[in-house]
Each structure stands twice: as C-alpha cells, then as structure tokens.
Amino acid sequence: MKRTHWWGRVYLLIVFAVMYTPIVYLMYYSFNSGGAMHDFQSFTLEWYRDVLSDDRLLMIVLNTLVIALLSAAIATILGVIGALAIYYVKRQRTKNALLALNNVLIVSPDVIIGASFLLLFTVAGIKLGFTSVLLSHIAFSVPIVVLMVLPKLEEMSPTLIDAARDLGAGPWQVLSSVVLPFLAPSIWAGFFMALTYSLDDFAVTFFVTGNGFSTLSVEIYSRARQGISLSINALSTLLFLFTMLLVIGYYVLSQKGGRMYGIGGRK
Amino acid sequence: MTERAWRNWYLVPYGIWLVLFVIAPIVFLLYESFLDIDGHWTVANYEKVLTPIYLKMMAYSFWYAFLITLVSLLIGYPTAYWLTKTRHKQLWLLLLILPMWVNLLLKVYAFLGLFGTYGLANALLQTLGVGPRQLLFTDFSFVFVSVYIFIPFMVLPIFNALEELPPSLIDAARDLGASAWTTFRRVVFPLTLGGVKAGCQAVFIPALSLFMITRLVAGNRVITLGTAIEQHFLVTQDWGMGATIAVVLMAAMAVIVVLTGTGRKEGSR
Numbered sequence: 001m002k003r004t005h006w007w008g009r010v011y012l013l014i015v016f017a018v019m020y021t022p023i024v025y026l027m028y029y030s031f032n033s034g035g036a037m038h039d040f041q042s043f044t045l046e047w048y049r050d051v052l053s054d055d056r057l058l059m060i061v062l063n064t065l066v067i068a069l070l071s072a073a074i075a076t077i078l079g080v081i082g083a084l085a086i087y088y089v090k091r092q093r094t095k096n097a098l099l100a101l102n103n104v105l106i107v108s109p110d111v112i113i114g115a116s117f118l119l120l121f122t123v124a125g126i127k128l129g130f131t132s133v134l135l136s137h138i139a140f141s142v143p144i145v146v147l148m149v150l151p152k153l154e155e156m157s158p159t160l161i162d163a164a165r166d167l168g169a170g171p172w173q174v175l176s177s178v179v180l181p182f183l184a185p186s187i188w189a190g191f192f193m194a195l196t197y198s199l200d201d202f203a204v205t206f207f208v209t210g211n212g213f214s215t216l217s218v219e220i221y222s223r224a225r226q227g228i229s230l231s232i233n234a235l236s237t238l239l240f241l242f243t244m245l246l247v248i249g250y251y252v253l254s255q256k257g258g259r260m261y262g263i264g265g266r267k
Numbered sequence: 268m269t270e271r272a273w274r275n276w277y278l279v280p281y282g283i284w285l286v287l288f289v290i291a292p293i294v295f296l297l298y299e300s301f302l303d304i305d306g307h308w309t310v311a312n313y314e315k316v317l318t319p320i321y322l323k324m325m326a327y328s329f330w331y332a333f334l335i336t337l338v339s340l341l342i343g344y345p346t347a348y349w350l351t352k353t354r355h356k357q358l359w360l361l362l363l364i365l366p367m368w369v370n371l372l373l374k375v376y377a378f379l380g381l382f383g384t385y386g387l388a389n390a391l392l393q394t395l396g397v398g399p400r401q402l403l404f405t406d407f408s409f410v411f412v413s414v415y416i417f418i419p420f421m422v423l424p425i426f427n428a429l430e431e432l433p434p435s436l437i438d439a440a441r442d443l444g445a446s447a448w449t450t451f452r453r454v455v456f457p458l459t460l461g462g463v464k465a466g467c468q469a470v471f472i473p474a475l476s477l478f479m480i481t482r483l484v485a486g487n488r489v490i491t492l493g494t495a496i497e498q499h500f501l502v503t504q505d506w507g508m509g510a511t512i513a514v515v516l517m518a519a520m521a522v523i524v525v526l527t528g529t530g531r532k533e534g535s536r
Contacts, residue, residue, distance in 0.1 A: 008349035015346050022377035084269025109476030110470045111493040112513050116292030139288035171273040236373040243368045265363035
C-alpha cells in the first residue's frame, strides 16, 4: 500500500496535537503556584497537598471507587447470565427482540436514562443516594457486558459442550469448568468496560444522586461551575495516571483475548 | 435439574433487569409526560411542546447537533483515512482513543482555561495579530468542545470500515485508470458509508442531549434538548414537561436510527 503523503502526516500531527493539548494543559498548570490556568509562575505541589488533605474529596474518591467496583462486579455477573440467556434462546425472533431491548440503554442519551431512573426510584420509593447510584450504574453496565460476552459465546464450538457432557459433566460442571473458562477473557474485558463506564459517568449519576452522596464526576462538575481552581487540575492529573493504568490493564487483557473488544465510552 | 430448566433459569435474573431498568423507566416516562406539575392528567405538556418557544429550542438543538456531526465528519474522515495508512496504525488508534478515557468533565473544564481571556488560545490569536477575543460562552466554543469530545466516536467506525475494505478493490480501480481522487470518490467512500453512518449516529444522538458542555462552556447561551430536560427535572421540578421533552427526544432518536438504517452495534466494534 502507498505510504502516507506528507500532508497526511501533518494533518494527523495537528489532530493529535489538538487532542492532547487540553490534557497536557490541565496537567501543566496543576504545578502552577499562580493559582490560575495562565501565567505559569513557579513550580509547586501545593495543589496536590490540597487534594490529598481534603477529607471530603477523599471520601468522594472512595465512594466513586466502591460504586465502580461493586457495580462492575454485579453487572458482570448479570451480563454473563444475560448473554447465556440470549445465547440459549432458540427462536431467532425472540433473540432479536431481546438484543434490541438489551441495546436500549446503550443507544439512549444519558439525560433520558438519568431522568427515567429518577422517576423509577421515586415511584419505587428508593431514597436517592448510594443505593440509587449503585443500582443505576449496574443497570447501564449490564448491556455492555452482554455485548462483549455474547460474540465470544457464539464463537464457542458446540462440540466442546457435547464432549464435556459425554464425559459425564452435569450442567453446573459444564458451566464452571468449560463455558466460563472459555469466556474468561471477554468477561474480564466486560468487567473493565463496566468499570470505566461507571467511573466516567456523570449525567446519570447527576440525576439520581440526591443531596448527601456524590461521586467524582458530580463533584468536578459542581466545582467547575464555580470557576477555575487548580486543585481540580491536580486531581485530574492523578486521575489521568490512574486511568492510564486501567487502560494498560484492559489492553493487556484484550490482547490476551485475541482481539480488541468494542471500545465504547460514553457521550 | 434438567438442562432445559437450567437454561430457562438464565432468563429470570436477566428478565428482571430488562423489566425493571429498560421497560419500566420508559413506561414511567411516558406516563409522567401526561401529568401536570400537580399530578393531574393533561395533554397540556404536548401542547406546550408545540409552541414557538419549544419548537425554536428544538430547531436550535437539531441545528447544533447537525453542525457538530458535520464538523466531526469533515475532520474525522481524513483522520481515519490517514490513520489506516500509518505504519503502526493500531498504536496510533489507541493513542487517539486514549483521551476518551479521560473524564469528560475534566476535558470540558480544561477548555475553561484554554479559551479563557488569558488562555493559550487567546495567546495564539494575539501572536497572529487577531487580538484577544471572547471565546468562552460563545457558539464557537460550544461546537469546538463538542467536536473535540465526539471525534473519536466518529473516527472509530470509519477506521474499521476502511480496514475492512479489500485493498484489491483499490488496485483494480487504479488499474482501470481511475485517478486517486476518482478512486476515493467512486470506490472508497461509497464502500465505507456504513462506517460514516454509524459514526454520525454515535455523534448526533448524544450531541442532541448533552447538557454539561452547554452549562460549562456555552454559559446557557445554547439550550439543547438535554439542557431543557435537566432544567425541568432538577431545577424547576416540572417533571411532566421534562418527561414530555424526553419522549420527543426519544421519538426523534428512533426516527434517526430508522433513517440511517444501521444499528450502533455494527460500528462500535
């Protein structure tokens, strides 16, 4: 194939420069003693100290992590069960209907998911706070896990199960020693995806969070609305490094799984 | 337990999830849209949606979403095209996707600094001699930031479509005497239209409904459907009206999905 023209490279370079400028800009000024996102005065770690000594913020970070890990774990279990359920449905029409319903929460805009969940929790009488946020995060992560596990299931050769059964394995054994190990890479990929969705979510959480409970995204939003504060910059640098670790973990796992699974991300 | 019973058991937890979090919310949203602020039955919300104020807001919302999608496509297609021609394309693709993992709000927040009166953008403008301009809280900043956020969603499906294109088709076109531009226009572009559609869908729908970008960098100048829903649910507490706008938005979405034909799943892989 023909090599890239020089203008192609220049174009890509500009695109990449624009993509990374805001992120680098944020990190750069997190070390500014001047207190604003312009006029770099001198190097300081003051803002990092601020972040690390802010008990309320650390509590919020903890909340966010607990919600992310818990919701991702539960959503992964539900998602694997869902994928198995769809896989075993014989009639094509039922299958398509289930898949269409499954995808509703993926295509719906966050605002609508948030608003409708708010209604749901109000009708069900669930108090807004930890429970409502956790339930919402589980709910919107399930379909992603299903979409990641299902293709792998379809790839699985049916003879594998037949062989296990011929050798005397019961349904539980077939599941735990044959099917689940086979699915493991995609299950992990689904878990990581659910984790990033949960960590990244703002809009849905914003609707169902109530007063006492907050996650990082919601906190960043309310702080950013008040204007610039370099502790947010310091926080974002820390978050960026953490995210990179997650991405590398995800990448390594998906490489093991053979191919890169759908890289989504939310609006 | 028999094999069959075992299989049907899978449907129970998944079915409960489907009913509780997919079907019930939509039903509640529809129901709420027929209630007024005191909880009485009414169709007034739908009448209100058809008044000029709301129609204008919707027109604006669609116009901006269209603009954002168009600019994303114009920048995203060449990006995807040239990405497929680089040597370590998977690595470059990963680099392009990496910013997607940075919390959206932090990226938007960065623009508060970048586009500020003394920010980098204005410093650049000054050296170009155009002088400091008001960038924040303008339509420009809204479109720019939105395109910045959405461009990976446009590039990804187009990249995949380009990758699936058999190179022999391009060779054939060239052998038959087509110029590079003709090859692109008659062969490459039509065959990657699926990716383009998927990308447009992935950008247009969220662009219709985002509210945090408008709140943070457009300073309430741009009101989108998303902003209106958030406003009604969380500020004025007129849930009925908010639900009505949400229903209208859902209907618009359904129309877009049907019009563009493909489902999102095709492009997102």
